[in-house]
Structures are given as structure tokens and as C-alpha cells.
Amino acid sequence: MLRPRIKPEVMSPVGGFPQLKAAVEAGADAVFFGVNPVRGAGRADGAGFHARAKVGFDMEALPEIMRGLHARGVQGFVTFNVLVFDRELRDAERQLMALAEAGVDALIVQDHGVARLAHQICPDLPIHGSTQMSITSAEGAEHARRFGASRVVLGRELSLRDIERIAAQTDIELETFVHGALCVSYSGQCFSSEAWGGRSANRGQCAQACRLPYDLLVDGEYRDLGDARYLLSPGDLYALHQVPELVRIGVNCLKIEGRYKDAEFVALTTAAYRQAVDEAWAGQPLSITPQQEQDLEQVYSRGLAPHFMAGTNHQTVVRGRAPRHRGVRVGTVRGVTERGVLAELSEPLKPGDGLVFDPANWRAPEGREEGGFLYGLWHNGQQVGDVRAGGVYELRFGRGAVDGSRVRVGDPVWRTHDPGLNARVKPLIEASDPVYTRPVSARFVGHVGQPPQLTLTDEAGRSFTARLPEPLSPARNRALDEANLREQLGKLGGTGYHLSDLKVDLRGEGFLPVSALNGLRREGVDGLTALRAQTPSRRIERVLDVVAADSPTVQGEPRLHVLVRTPEQLDAALAEAPDSITLDYLELYGLKPSVERVKATGIDVRVASPRILKPTEQNLQKFLLSLEAGILVRSGGLLEGLQNAGQTELTGDFSLNAANVLTARALLNLGLDRLTPTHDLNAQQITELAGLVGPERLEVIAYGHLPVFHTEHCVFCRFLSDGTDYTNCGHPCESHRVALRDERGRTHPVMADVGCRNTVFEGRPQIAAPHLKDWLAAGLRNLRLEFVHESPETVREVIRAHRAFLNAAIGTPELEVILSGLSDGGTTEGSLFVPHDFGMLDALPVV
Incomplete structure (x- = not known):
């Protein structure tokens, strides 16, 4: 599919008014931000329907914000990027209506049902499918289009080649992140906050568990990782040098992450990507200076690189030394003196710079690092001002600022604060007049004896004509000419415009005072x-x-x-003869014999699909269909591709993120026989959803391990090989068992799928035992038991315990005791926990 050549938008993150000003003055084409709800129209927890609860604008200010943005030629996109619960749908509708009335240019939406609702409320309001929709293929993009999306934000794990393949297969608008923080998990597929904190990342409450340290256990033994304890904390995305390729491919929008960042970050990143897009569009080479690049690293960085966009290299995505902002590396510690620290410098330093000595936190368990603001530099006992790279200098700080006993030879030295950067960015964040201007073309008509007029036209084709009331007089001395008109009409300073083109229609030699010409220009502007x-x-x-x-x-x-994940677990499951068995194997192509084994017993068999399918993996769909088994559908892209699957039984899994009746009904109408609700719902919300869609249409998980992270980054490849990807890693995932141990001492197994993506599972099984009676009373009849690292004997015991409960041989307390005894770490209610004040509603909204 040939995409039209289009100059991509530069879109900037905005958390408040300083960032808004910075983005506009640095040249953003669009900004994105959250909006706090109108009174009485928020979420159940009182927050807005966006994923950055601590920042955003009040609804009352939104109309004026949008008018100001549009006056400067900037679009305003509002994030509505959380899953919405049934109890919140009426409030969500009110909020969506208010946003449409305020004139926002688009909504960025995660929830499929809410996307369709917004499109129905206001068909003229564009819907952009959020990156939290986990869109990684053209089929995924088309799936989002079904729900009203005209643009999709692609997953940050895609390479340039992947993006190009998608662009060639769909004409929907494409948006991709080019700068900022990376989540280790696919957006929309992370349940770590839900599992370990009772707060959902899909609801804007990410607890950043990926930024914590973990121990690596390989085959049950501790593996020393040196300074890489933060083994799930990726570096930041930096795709400035990939902009020409993104322009060539035809991506519609380049997005900068960072709604929690300050105005300096927004200004510097926006200006850099503005320059890169303009130069690429003009066919010019990138002329970003080394100072500009260093400023981008200085203002905020965990280590900048293109990462997945440049192709997979698992050795570089996660360095693992530290989880936080580092800035620019300026040197290495060579010793400690009575008054300071000796460092070999690779970059110039000056008094006032903020420095940190990085011991890697594996040597500082409490997380404290030494550092402070530089007081001065000494060389050979003399204070110096000029610092050359490669020299060793004594760095001195204020009294008590640095504990030299905690600084070690070999520690990297980072500059976390540069006062000079503030001076360089100040013109963009404190300017009183517009800095970045938009082009306008002008047409002046001056016929002697008729009122002169000036028409100004902006880049979008909007025109306004200003006219003087009096006719143009004949000239006595100097007559109007094009040079004079260009000089006066081009005086657009302070307006936000610059004159890009002037056409002049003069008849007769006319005269117009400068004051009148200026007035005409001001009226036109x-x-x-x-x-x-x-x-x-x-x-x-x-x-x-x-x-x-x-x-x-x-x-x-x-x-x-x-659901089983190994042949040994399958043997145990077959012995217990459940109603169906789902095979979720690492190696999909070894499935056929196991499928045939299950069929031979007369038990219904399903195969689990991957949660992510990239453009080169679409042949997996044909393979899954060739098995002639049911399919557990885990991605919107696969569901889209299976629309003509015939009689194949399809069950939608939790990863489709069905959190409300709108999404559930819409997904079920796409050929699913049953649907598993998202893990974001507690047990009572699942009961309520069953009442709205019909309990027979849901399949609920009664026993399983929450998939806390689902990530493109491969822990096996990074730490058990020297390879970069599956082609040269030696496939340690096939011969080793890996688990992560958190700071509480709990271990969490890691498993790889056929696409080499890793899932980190909560080590404790999540059980629904306390809620099974309520679920059964609500009519729920399809219960799933999912296994990860359980032994065959545990598989059998878990199945037997649940069967005994369903047969009324044991009660809830006995079931809980049995299940807890089968797990070394006990069990958890996890996401199913129902708060004591969570009451039932008398009525719920449906369509």
C-alpha cells in the first residue's frame, strides 16, 4: 500500500503550563496532556481518565487552552488512556462530551469500548489508539480502526523495518515514540503494580516495579550479575538519528514521552526533533550539534539509545547499573583526598555543576549515592578554571557534602546538573514574545480609487481578508511597490507568524501611509x-x-x-480429565503431537497464542489454525486476522483488556465464544460484568500466576549468553529455568515464548477460592486453572481440590488451606481482592 508522503508532526508531552509554553515555543505541532474531570464525572477513585494522575489541566481551563494552542497552529490531544470500569461509564460519557465541546483535536484512548463510545458520542472527534492497545502489526491497527481509531500509536518495541512493514499494509495514521522513558513491559500488558501494590498500570497507577533491583536465580542458584541488579530497568529511547528513516517510511507523528518532565526537558527535546524533521523533510542532513546532543542527555537520561527501533540487541537495552537519571558521564574516580575526590575527566567541568559518584547500588543497598554541587577544581595543588579532557583533577564540594569513604576508585562520575544548560534553554521557556512562528502567505490588492485589502492565509488554508474603509489615493511622490509592501507586511514580530509568500495586485500608482498599512496588517493578523x-x-x-x-x-x-506449559504438566492434566486443556508451550511448533494426545482422550483442546505478533510473525496464525484446535486469543491483531476462521472455537484471554461491558460485548461480537476479563477487575467486578454480558460468555481464572511483566527484552539472552538476539544466543531458555528474587525474598519465574518475549510471573499463585461461591451463584460456570512452574503432582492436586470444592466435598476454608499448602510461598487473592467498602450498584450502564 503506497502511503502519501507527509511531513510528520512533532508531538510533545505537557504536564502543566510551563511545559505547554515550552512545547509551543520550541516548535511542537501537537501536544498531549491529561484533563482532570468536571465535577462529578471522574473515576471511582476520584482521578481523571488519564494515565498520569499527578499532572494535567482542569476541565474549566481547557477551552481557553485549546483556543491558545490553535491560535499558534498547535493541536491539543487529550489522553483518555485508562481502562474504564462499568461503574464509571456514565461519568466517562460526560467527560467525553465535555472534551468534545472544548474543541480538543483528538483523544488518545486505551479502552476499546470507550474508543467506540467516544466515536459514537462525537463522530467528528478523531480517536487515536494508545500504545497501551499493544499494537504491533497492521492487523492490530485495523482492529483499532474497528473501534473508531483513525490513528494508532505503535508499540515501542518495533524496529524501523517493522514500522515500514506496517506502513505498507495499512493506510491508518501511524504514530511512534522517538524519545523518552521505555517501559520494560509492553504497554497495556504490565500487571506488576496490580500484583504487588493493588494499583493498576492500566489505570494510570504504575508503581514502577521495573525500576527495582532483583537477584537472578538460574536453575535455583543465585547468579552474581555484578553491577547489573536493575535487570528490568531499560535505558531511555533516543531516535533522533532515525528521524530521516521515519520520514521516508511515512509515519504521521513522532512522539516524545515525558508528561512528568520539566519545561527544560520539553523545550530541548521538542527543538531537537523539530529541527530533525524539518531537515529530513527538506532532504538535508541532520545538523544537530554535539552540544545539543549532550544537552538532551544532560536534561534527563538513563542512557540514551535507539534500542529496539534500531533492531534487537538484548545486551544494550538494559544496562542494569542504576534505575534513575544519570545525565552525562564526565569522568572516573582515581582516588580520594582529605578535601575532595580525584577524578580523571572526560568532559569539562565548572563550579556549580551537580555531580554524583556512581557506586552501582549493589554496593549501596540503601540506595544512597554520594554527590553534590562542585565548589572548585584543583590541579597540582592549584585551583584551576580551564579543564582539559584526560587530566586528573581534585574535585571539591561544600563541607560535609560528600563522604569520601563511600567513594571508590573506578566509580563513574556523572554530571546530573549543568547550570549552563539553563541559560541555553531560557529563551524558549521565558520568552515574552513568540519564538517559533508559523508561515502565512499574503495577497495585497491595491487599485487606485478602491479600498485596498490584504488577505492572509495560514498553512492549513484558512484565510482572512482585512479592508480599509477609504479608497486608495493616487501617489504624489513615492507609489506603493512590491518591495515596500514586503518590508511593511513582513513586520510580524510578536505575532506568531512569519511571511512566507507575498502576491501583489496593483493598478495605478497608489499611495498608502505606513500607519494605514500597519493597521491593515494588524487587522489581518x-x-x-x-x-x-x-x-x-x-x-x-x-x-x-x-x-x-x-x-x-x-x-x-x-x-x-x-492451561499447562510443559509436557509433564500435560501428563498430569490428562490423568485428571478436565473439561478442556489449553497448551501454552514455549515452542509452538512442537504442539501438534500434544494436541493429538488430548484429542485422543476426547477432552476439548485449545492452543494459546502469543500476546504479541509482529509483522514477520503473522504466519503463526496459519499454523494455529492448522492444528484444528480451539485458540486462546491473546491479541487484538490475531483476533482481527481470525475473523474468517470458520468453526474454530475462539476464547479471548485477559490480555485483550476487557474491563467493561462495552469492550466485552464488542469483542464477543467479533467471533469469540467466551472471554476472560482483564486482571484489572476484582472478583466483584467480574460478577457484575457477568450479569451484563451473560455469565456463560465469560471464562474466569480461578487459579494462576499473574503475568506481572510481558517484555520484548530477553533476560535469558542478556544474562545467560553473549548473544544479541535469538539468532546467536544459543537459546538458553530451552535448557535453564530462571527466576527473579525481589527485595522481599519472593521469587518470580521467568518464561520465554515462541517470539523470545519474556513473561515474569508472580511467584505466588493467585486464587479465587474466597469468591467461588459468589461466582457460581452469579451463573459463572467456566473456571480456568493456569500453571507456570508447578510440578506434575501439584497440577493434579490443584485440579482435584477444585473438583472437590465444586462437588461440595470441601468448603472454601479447606480449599484455601489445600492450595496454600501446595505453594512454598503461599497464595494470594491478588487482583481479585475486593475492598471492604466496595458495594454493589443498583444499576449499570449498557448500550
Whole structure:
């Protein structure tokens, strides 16, 4: 599919008014931000419907913000990028209507049902599928289009070649991140905050568990990783040098991450990517200076690199030495003196610079690092001002600022603060007049005897014509000419415009005073600005109805569905004869014999698909269909590709993130026989959802390990090989068992899938035992038991215990005791826990 050549937008993150000003003055084409709810229209926890709860704008200020942005030629995109619960749908509808009325240019949405709801409320309001939709293929993009999206934000794990393949297969608008923090987990597929803190990353409450230290256990033994304890903490994305390729491919928008960053970060990153896009579009080489690049590293960096965009190299994505901002490395410690620290410098330093001595926190368990603001530099006992690279200098700090006993020879020295950077960025963040200007073309018509007029046209084709009331007089001395008009009409300083083109239509030799010409120019500028700032006229309507949830009809006996991950677990499951068995193997192509074994017993068999499918992995769909088994569908892209799958039984998994009735019904209408709700729902919310969609349409997980991280980064390759990817790593995932041990001493198994993606599982099984009676009373009959690292005997015991409970041979307390005794670390309710104040609602919204 040939995509039209288009100059991509530069989109900047905005957490408040200083960042908003910085983005506009640095040349952003668009900004994205969250909006706090109108009174009485927020989430159940009182927060807004966006994933950065600590920053954003109040709804009351939004109309004026949008007018100001549009006047400067900048689009404003609002993040509505959280999963929305059934209890919140009415408030979400009110918020969506208010956003549409305020004139926002697009909504960035994660929840599929909410995306469709927003499109129904206001068909004229563009919907952008968030990166939290985990879109990594053209099929995934088309799936988002079904729900109203006109643009999708691609996963940050895609290479340039992947992006190009997607661009060739779909005409939907594509947006990709080019700078900022990377999540180790695929966005929308991280449940670590949910598992370990009761707070959902899909609800904007990320606890950043990926930035914590972990021990690596290989085959049960501790593996010393040296200074790489932060083995799930990636470096930051830096794709400035990939901009020409992204322009060539036809990506519509380049996005900078960082709504929690300050104005300096926004200004510097926006200006750099603005320059890169302009130069690439003009066919010019990138002319970013070394100082500009160093400033980008200085303002905020965990280590900048293109990472996955440049191709997979698992040795570089996660360095693992530290999880936080480092800035620029300026030297290495060579010794400690009575008054300071000796360092061999690789970069110039000056008094006032903020420095930190990096011991790697494996030697400082409490996380404290030594550092402070530099007081002065000494060389051979003399204070010096000029510092040359390669020299060894004594760095001195204020009294008590640095404990020399905690600084070691060989420690890197980082500059975390550079006062000079503040001076360089100040013009962008403190300017009183517009810094970045947009082009306008002008047409002046001056016919003697008729009122002169000036038409200004902006880059979007909007025009405004200003006219003088009096006719143009004949010239007595110097007549109007093009040079004179260009000089006066080009005086657009302080307006946010610059004159890009002038056409002149003169008849007769006319004269116009400079004051009149200036007045005509000012009237034209004011009129065009007012025209640009107008709020768009949109058709907006309420579409949700509110009805009571139906009482469930209890039918049939409960069914146990078992998911296994090894042939040994399969043997155990077959011995217990559950109602179905799902095979979730590392090696998909070894599935066929196991499928045939299950079929031979008369037990229903399913195969689990990967949660991520990239453009080169679409042949997996054909393979899965060739097995003639049911399919556990784990991605929207695969669901899209299976729309003509015939009689194949399809079950949607938790990773489709169905959190409400709108999403659940829409997914079920795409050919799913049953659907597993997202792990973001607690047990009572699952019960309520069952009442809305029908309990027979849900399959709930009664026993399993929460998949806390699902990541493109391969721990096996990084730490058990010297390879860069699956082609040269030696596949240690096939011969070793790996687990991560957290700071509490709990171990969490790591498993790889067919695409070499890793899943880190919560070590303790999450059980639904305290809620099974309520689920059964609500009509839920399809219960799934999922196994990760359990032994065959444990598999059998877990199945037997649940069967005994369903047969009323044991009660809830006995089931909980049995399950807890089968796990070394005990069990957890995890995401199913229901707070004591979580009451039922009398009515829930449905469509």
C-alpha cells in the first residue's frame, strides 16, 4: 500500500503550563496532556481518565487552552488512556462530551469500548489508539480502526523495518515514540503494580516495579550479575538519528514521552526533533550539534539509545547499573583526598555543576549515592578554571557534602546538573514574545480609487481578508511597490507568524501611509488568529442507556479448563480429565503431537497464542489454525486476522483488556465464544460484568500466576549468553529455568515464548477460592486453572481440590488451606481482592 508522503508532526508531552509554553515555543505541532474531570464525572477513585494522575489541566481551563494552542497552529490531544470500569461509564460519557465541546483535536484512548463510545458520542472527534492497545502489526491497527481509531500509536518495541512493514499494509495514521522513558513491559500488558501494590498500570497507577533491583536465580542458584541488579530497568529511547528513516517510511507523528518532565526537558527535546524533521523533510542532513546532543542527555537520561527501533540487541537495552537519571558521564574516580575526590575527566567541568559518584547500588543497598554541587577544581595543588579532557583533577564540594569513604576508585562520575544548560534553554521557556512562528502567505490588492485589502492565509488554508474603509489615493511622490509592501507586511514580530509568500495586485500608482498599512496588517493578523482559535462546531450526543443488570440464569455444571506449559504438566492434566486443556508451550511448533494426545482422550483442546505478533510473525496464525484446535486469543491483531476462521472455537484471554461491558460485548461480537476479563477487575467486578454480558460468555481464572511483566527484552539472552538476539544466543531458555528474587525474598519465574518475549510471573499463585461461591451463584460456570512452574503432582492436586470444592466435598476454608499448602510461598487473592467498602450498584450502564 503506497502511503502519501507527509511531513510528520512533532508531538510533545505537557504536564502543566510551563511545559505547554515550552512545547509551543520550541516548535511542537501537537501536544498531549491529561484533563482532570468536571465535577462529578471522574473515576471511582476520584482521578481523571488519564494515565498520569499527578499532572494535567482542569476541565474549566481547557477551552481557553485549546483556543491558545490553535491560535499558534498547535493541536491539543487529550489522553483518555485508562481502562474504564462499568461503574464509571456514565461519568466517562460526560467527560467525553465535555472534551468534545472544548474543541480538543483528538483523544488518545486505551479502552476499546470507550474508543467506540467516544466515536459514537462525537463522530467528528478523531480517536487515536494508545500504545497501551499493544499494537504491533497492521492487523492490530485495523482492529483499532474497528473501534473508531483513525490513528494508532505503535508499540515501542518495533524496529524501523517493522514500522515500514506496517506502513505498507495499512493506510491508518501511524504514530511512534522517538524519545523518552521505555517501559520494560509492553504497554497495556504490565500487571506488576496490580500484583504487588493493588494499583493498576492500566489505570494510570504504575508503581514502577521495573525500576527495582532483583537477584537472578538460574536453575535455583543465585547468579552474581555484578553491577547489573536493575535487570528490568531499560535505558531511555533516543531516535533522533532515525528521524530521516521515519520520514521516508511515512509515519504521521513522532512522539516524545515525558508528561512528568520539566519545561527544560520539553523545550530541548521538542527543538531537537523539530529541527530533525524539518531537515529530513527538506532532504538535508541532520545538523544537530554535539552540544545539543549532550544537552538532551544532560536534561534527563538513563542512557540514551535507539534500542529496539534500531533492531534487537538484548545486551544494550538494559544496562542494569542504576534505575534513575544519570545525565552525562564526565569522568572516573582515581582516588580520594582529605578535601575532595580525584577524578580523571572526560568532559569539562565548572563550579556549580551537580555531580554524583556512581557506586552501582549493589554496593549501596540503601540506595544512597554520594554527590553534590562542585565548589572548585584543583590541579597540582592549584585551583584551576580551564579543564582539559584526560587530566586528573581534585574535585571539591561544600563541607560535609560528600563522604569520601563511600567513594571508590573506578566509580563513574556523572554530571546530573549543568547550570549552563539553563541559560541555553531560557529563551524558549521565558520568552515574552513568540519564538517559533508559523508561515502565512499574503495577497495585497491595491487599485487606485478602491479600498485596498490584504488577505492572509495560514498553512492549513484558512484565510482572512482585512479592508480599509477609504479608497486608495493616487501617489504624489513615492507609489506603493512590491518591495515596500514586503518590508511593511513582513513586520510580524510578536505575532506568531512569519511571511512566507507575498502576491501583489496593483493598478495605478497608489499611495498608502505606513500607519494605514500597519493597521491593515494588524487587522489581518488579528482576524486570522481569531479564525484559527475558533472552537470547531461538532455534533455531540449522549448515547448510553442505563438499565438494571439482568439476573443470571444458572445453567449446567461448572467446567474446569486447565492451561499447562510443559509436557509433564500435560501428563498430569490428562490423568485428571478436565473439561478442556489449553497448551501454552514455549515452542509452538512442537504442539501438534500434544494436541493429538488430548484429542485422543476426547477432552476439548485449545492452543494459546502469543500476546504479541509482529509483522514477520503473522504466519503463526496459519499454523494455529492448522492444528484444528480451539485458540486462546491473546491479541487484538490475531483476533482481527481470525475473523474468517470458520468453526474454530475462539476464547479471548485477559490480555485483550476487557474491563467493561462495552469492550466485552464488542469483542464477543467479533467471533469469540467466551472471554476472560482483564486482571484489572476484582472478583466483584467480574460478577457484575457477568450479569451484563451473560455469565456463560465469560471464562474466569480461578487459579494462576499473574503475568506481572510481558517484555520484548530477553533476560535469558542478556544474562545467560553473549548473544544479541535469538539468532546467536544459543537459546538458553530451552535448557535453564530462571527466576527473579525481589527485595522481599519472593521469587518470580521467568518464561520465554515462541517470539523470545519474556513473561515474569508472580511467584505466588493467585486464587479465587474466597469468591467461588459468589461466582457460581452469579451463573459463572467456566473456571480456568493456569500453571507456570508447578510440578506434575501439584497440577493434579490443584485440579482435584477444585473438583472437590465444586462437588461440595470441601468448603472454601479447606480449599484455601489445600492450595496454600501446595505453594512454598503461599497464595494470594491478588487482583481479585475486593475492598471492604466496595458495594454493589443498583444499576449499570449498557448500550
